[in-house]
Amino acid sequence: MFESAEIGHAIDKESYEKAVIELREALLEAQFELKQQSRFPVLILINGIEGAGKGETVKLLSEWMDPRLIHVESFLTPTDEELARPAQWRFWRKLPPKGQIGIFFGNWYSQMLHARVDGDIKDARLDQLIDATERFERMLCDEGALIFKFWFHLSKKQLKNRLKELESDPQRSWQINPLDWKQSEVYDRFVRFGERVLRRTSRDYAPWYVIEGSDANYRSLTVGRTLLEGLQAALKLKGRPRPQPHAAPLVASLDNRSLLDSLDLSLTLSxxxxxxxxxxxxxxxxxxxxxxxxxxxxxxxxxxxxxxxxxxxxxxxxxxxxxxxxxxxxxxxxxxxxxxxxxxxxxxxxxxxxxxxxxxxxxxxxxxxxxxxxxxxxxxxxxxxxxxxxxxxxxxxxxxxxxxxxxxxxxxxxxxxxxxxxxxxxxxxxxxxxxxxxxxxxxxxxxxxxxxxxxxxxxxxxxxxxxxxxxxxxxxxxxxxxxxxxxxxxxxxxx
Amino acid sequence: MFESAEIGHAIDKESYEKAVIELREALLEAQFELKQQSRFPVLILINGIEGAGKGETVKLLSEWMDPRLIHVESFLTPTDEELARPAQWRFWRKLPPKGQIGIFFGNWYSQMLHARVDGDIKDARLDQLIDATERFERMLCDEGALIFKFWFHLSKKQLKNRLKELESDPQRSWQINPLDWKQSEVYDRFVRFGERVLRRTSRDYAPWYVIEGSDANYRSLTVGRTLLEGLQAALKLKGRPRPQPHAAPLVASLDNRSLLDSLDLSLTLSxxxxxxxxxxxxxxxxxxxxxxxxxxxxxxxxxxxxxxxxxxxxxxxxxxxxxxxxxxxxxxxxxxxxxxxxxxxxxxxxxxxxxxxxxxxxxxxxxxxxxxxxxxxxxxxxxxxxxxxxxxxxxxxxxxxxxxxxxxxxxxxxxxxxxxxxxxxxxxxxxxxxxxxxxxxxxxxxxxxxxxxxxxxxxxxxxxxxxxxxxxxxxxxxxxxxxxxxxxxxxxxxx
CATH class of the missing domain: 3.40.50.300 (P-loop containing nucleotide triphosphate hydrolases)
Known part of the structure; x- marks a missing residue:
């Protein structure tokens, strides 16, 4: 599931800066058209490994787009009000309206994954949560929503390097919190259960996009481009959105590196x-x-x-x-x-x-x-x-x-x-x-x-x-x- | 879930016989058209309370329709060959091809329900089976299948009467087997878990039809009419079947008795x-x-x-x-x-x-x-x-x-x-x-x-x-x- 996100995708600074100019413009235009049409909402779910650039990407997206029409919601500790109601209530109240974009951080996937990794729930309960999630997302799509699910990935080695890098940089070492370190220890469990969740919930109407997180340029451009292509395709569909109108396109690798390219075909045996x-x-x-x-x-x-x-x-x-x-x-x-x-x-x-x-x-x-x-x-x-x-x-x-x-x-x-x-x-x-x-x-x-x-x-x-x-x-x-x-x-x- | 199937629906002999003539003809015609088009298969699932007329209805359907194009499969004890493969294999091998009708008796629902009623599995496992079933049926529908799911129902009282009736009739008492009696004892559990299963698996693309089973005329006509209307609607849809082409219609009560009619509106309070x-x-x-x-x-x-x-x-x-x-x-x-x-x-x-x-x-x-x-x-x-x-x-x-x-x-x-x-x-x-x-x-x-x-x-x-x-x-x-x-x-x- 994560193979293509461990091959060291990267984009150099110059190509990146050139591409971003066009991308931003196109994204703003699509966002404007989205508002004009006000036919459907866009929901972006952010998940994955700690340190793989989730926060940075969200920050960037908010900068690139019109902030009046994009809302970042992070669901950390529930409020009293939220605790007093069924678990889904906090997500419903933050759903983006038609014509707008909502970015959900710490969403339903984060919650079920953390619960499973920490051992608070077992597989059968995880499956029930996955099932409820599928029904929820299916309903949102039937109602017209365009959903992007991004999983930011790092290989175990990349994660270790990343943590070391942060630690040795006095200006950034505050970014490492105990949770990150804990994450490194529980990496295997996180990836294992993450894979189970992705396998079950990557459906045609709301697929997962796994993004290699180690190179900021590659990661940002890929997310931006995926959003853009998905948005443009959905905006082109006129008439009332039907089930599965929005199967977002699969996006080709931006740095022209593929999983197959990463193979060493010179291997031989005497x-x-x-x-x-x-x-x-x-x-x-x-x-x-x-x-x-x-x-x-x-x-x-x-x-x-x-x-x-x-x-x-x-x-x-x-x-x-x-x-x-x-x-x-x-x-x-x-x-x-x-x-x-x-x-x-x-x-x-x-x-x-x-x-x-x-x-x-x-x-x-x-x-x-x-x-x-x-x-x-x-x-x-x-x-x-x-x-x-x-x-x-x-x-x-x-x-x-x-x-x-x-x-x-x-x-x-x-x-x-x-x-x-x-x-x-x-x-x-x-x-x-x-x-x-x-x-x-x-x-x-x-x-x-x-x-x-x-x-x-x-x-x-x-x-x-x-x-x-x-x-x-x-x-x-x-x-x-x-x-x-x-x-x-x-x-x-x-x- | 079973309210409308406990109000004593019935159709008199004369009306029944008159209606059946037309119904049979129309069913045969639809079946012929189904074969001609050979665009999609039809799958009929038979479930419900013992003694509510499942067997009789299936027998009748086989008589009404062209037997070369309708296949009744009952999945009782699995064969050695079936036991040696994943549970779904036995259903796959019996799936009706495009243009034909398959009637599945003792299908996946019977199996999960009996396992739950007997206490072999718990709710969490039942939910997993329900989830797998939903994915399976969704896939079949995406592939074009038209699915009818019939639940034959009797109220507890009706079931008891039915069993007594059978017992006192020497010619039919052989029909009562220990399973039926056991069924009577476990009626409450069966209905409770049945309701959970029906609630979860009655989706727009493959809804359940609950049929009151006590009156043979009503039961047979209702099943036949539901099939006919669903078939005719699906045959009319030209072009490649799309997801949800086949949301079978809801069929109005045949004896003009409705749940609301069964209320006693003369009730008063001083x-x-x-x-x-x-x-x-x-x-x-x-x-x-x-x-x-x-x-x-x-x-x-x-x-x-x-x-x-x-x-x-x-x-x-x-x-x-x-x-x-x-x-x-x-x-x-x-x-x-x-x-x-x-x-x-x-x-x-x-x-x-x-x-x-x-x-x-x-x-x-x-x-x-x-x-x-x-x-x-x-x-x-x-x-x-x-x-x-x-x-x-x-x-x-x-x-x-x-x-x-x-x-x-x-x-x-x-x-x-x-x-x-x-x-x-x-x-x-x-x-x-x-x-x-x-x-x-x-x-x-x-x-x-x-x-x-x-x-x-x-x-x-x-x-x-x-x-x-x-x-x-x-x-x-x-x-x-x-x-x-x-x-x-x-x-x-x-x-």
């Missing part, structure tokens, strides 16, 4: 190491699926990746030492007529392994947010809601102790060209390459965005994505097998 | 009794709101009713013996400009009493499903989703220990005419009567439907409606005061 490690991992997998503890589990592996990234070869190595009765490979192509007559996820539910079984998906349900999104085979509303639906689906697998591993096999554009040519030149590989493969290359950048959004929105503790550096096939295959084995062992330990 | 009882109940209320236990509670009273039903007079009697600092009357008229700039419920959240306070709403948030529905001030989508939103709202009040009492003051049409004329003739009452009041009378029947739907969908254990026979003002006033007092006392006992 032939000897490969042989040895492959054999060892294959052997390990064969033992694990025969382990007594596997009887209460099942295993699912999803393979996605660039064309010619080596999915097929990797899958054959995974199954190399397994009994064919124990695993099944399901290649996902265009849906059959029977499958088209059913809800999207039906064709995957069909192939869920029984206990003690292992199913490999060669492409998967992620087609909806990859090829269908990029090629326009479904509407934005469809693929936007798919993230939440997929998370719900995978949570059910996890709850049933099905171990799910998901691989994105990444190669770079040059390596892909090399492999395409090789395929064309090798007789027995020629069937693998078509004109469509070459056409898909033109959409390389769109796929990079789609993969980034996919990982950000569907990688979670219960169903993490593994990005596989696949320029070197040997390295990729061993990494895949090792990831599967580690995941199985971890699951056995948990149960 | 002047002496009135004086004495009124004073006693007023005194009781004054003591209750000064009771120490009221410090952790608050009180809200909602007054709705026919024009000239005596709301104002009743409210004055309620507050007659109270300290003006402790209560507040909020008259609800057309929303102000400020209120129109906010979500619908905002203007009511504003007036939620603090602890130890008492707020009286002279008309209320129910305006949306009454006057706004009847007069067309909002779209059907708006008032259809309002039932769920109102239930969510009232649940929050209840969770905060706010005692909520809701009154519908009912008079008959003649009595209303009499009062209107009296107002016209009495100088100091003349301001109370306008041309609009006379115009509203033309919509009497529409209001009867709206009130029935309102009570069915928003009367619940935590926030019940009280229908007040108000032809006699004295009787009404005492009943209202007594209801408030009883509710407060019950709340004190609970806490």
């Amino acid at each position: 032939k000897d190491d490969y042989k040895q490690q492959l054999a060892a991992e294959q052997q390990r997998l064969a033992l694990l699926v025969r382990d007594k503890r596997f009887r209460s589990h099942a295993l699912m592996a999803v393979f996605e990746g660039n064309d010619a990234a080596g999915k097929g070869g990797a899958i054959r190595r995974v199954t190399g030492s397994l009994d064919p009765r124990q695993y099944r490979t399901v290649p996902i192509a265009a849906p059959t007529e029977e499958e088209r007559a059913q809800p999207y996820l039906w064709r995957f539910w069909r192939h869920i392994p029984a206990r003690r079984q292992f199913t490999i998906f060669d492409r998967s349900w992620y087609g909806r947010v990859l090829v269908e999104r990029v090629e326009g085979f479904c509407t934005p509303a469809d693929w936007l809601r798919a993230y939440g639906e997929i998370n719900d689906f995978e949570e059910q697998l996890h709850d049933y102790k099905i171990v799910l591993v998901k691989f994105w096999l990444a190669i770079d554009k040059d390596e892909q060209a090399r492999r395409f040519k090789e395929r064309e030149e090798t007789a027995f590989k020629r069937y693998k390459i078509t004109d469509e493969d070459w056409r898909n290359r033109d959409k390389w950048e769109q796929y990079v965005d789609a993969v980034g959004d996919m990982v950000d929105r569907t990688s979670s503790e219960i169903a993490p994505w593994t990005l596989v550096e696949a320029n070197d096939k040997r390295y990729a295959r061993v990494k895949i097998l090792r990831t599967i084995n580690d995941a199985l062992e971890a699951a056995f330990k948990r149960s | 002047k002496d009794d009135y004086k004495q009882q009124l004073a006693a109940e007023q005194q009781r209320l004054a003591l209750l709101v000064r009771d120490k236990r009221f410090r952790s509670h608050a009180l809200m009273a909602v007054f709705e009713g026919n024009d000239a039903a005596g709301k104002g007079g009743a409210i004055r009697r309620v507050t007659g013996s109270l300290d003006p600092r402790q209560y507040r009357t909020v008259p609800i008229a057309a929303p102000t400009e400020e209120e129109r700039a906010q979500p619908y419920l905002w203007r009511f959240w504003r007036h939620i009493p603090a602890r130890r306070q008492f707020t009286i709403f002279d008309r209320s948030w129910y305006g949306r499903v009454l006057v706004e529905r009847v007069e067309g001030f909002c779209t059907p989508a708006d008032w259809l989703r309002a039932y769920g939103e109102i239930n969510d709202f009232e649940e929050q009040l209840h969770d905060y220990k706010i005692v909520l009492v809701k009154f519908w003051l009912a008079i008959d049409k003649d009595e209303q005419a009499r009062r209107f004329k009296e107002r016209e003739e009495t100088a100091f009452k003349r301001y109370k009567i306008t041309d609009e009041d006379w115009r509203n009378r033309d919509k009497w029947e529409q209001y009867v439907d709206a009130v029935g739907d309102m009570v069915d969908r928003t009367s619940s254990e935590i926030a019940p409606w009280t229908l007040v026979e108000a032809n006699d003002k004295r009787y009404a006033r005492v009943k209202i005061l007594r209801t408030i007092n009883d509710a407060l006392e019950a709340a004190f006992k609970r806490s």
